[in-house]
Amino acid sequence: MPYTFYKVLHLVGIFLFFLSLGGIALFTINGGKKTTNTWRAKVAITHGIATLLVLIGGFGLAAKLYGTTWPMWLYPKILIWFVFAGVLGAAYRSKAIAQSLWIALPVLGLIASLLAIYKPF
Template sequence: MPREFYLLLHLVGVFLMLGGVFGALIYGKLKPGGQKSAERKILMAAHGIGLLAVFVAGFGLIARLGVGFPTWVLIKILIWLGLGYIISPAVKGKFNHNVIFVITLLLAATAAFFGIYKPF
């Protein structure tokens, strides 16, 4: 597949993943305790599908670049794991939503930095 396909899939996955997290923050604020509902299922599904798309497309892009696994790729995998976890406290409303919001933005910005500049 062409590089542009993987890049588009990667970006769509990022939008779904972050949309799921930010939606979960709102949901957790409105319904603390993480009661199960149709809205929660949609948010969790969007987040999970986004994570899968980011993972598959990210490895497709790495294969297209032919760089192996430099340090910036490993850092992005750790960030991916962090973004995968962060929806749990967000949807349950157990932590300060402002802190989760800032952490999510910082993780996403850091991942973008490493993806664009590939410093090491």
């Protein structure tokens, strides 16, 4: 597949990550509970698809650009995206956690973006 295919796949996955995680965080911040969320399954599916698209797109891009020898900046970026993949359940736990995620997730997204753009190490 061409480089642009993987890049678009990766970006669509990122958009879906923020859509699903932001939606759950806002739902919880406004007092919603996991058991009362009628869109719970749809959000979980969206989050799962996002995880798949980000990983396929990201690893496809890494393979296209670097082959089997990855630069060091890629490892913290992968770690950040694994945090995104695992944080869905935490957003439901409490209003305080959801409020923290509302701030922390965009900051982590910014760090991941800066790593990809500037490739600092």
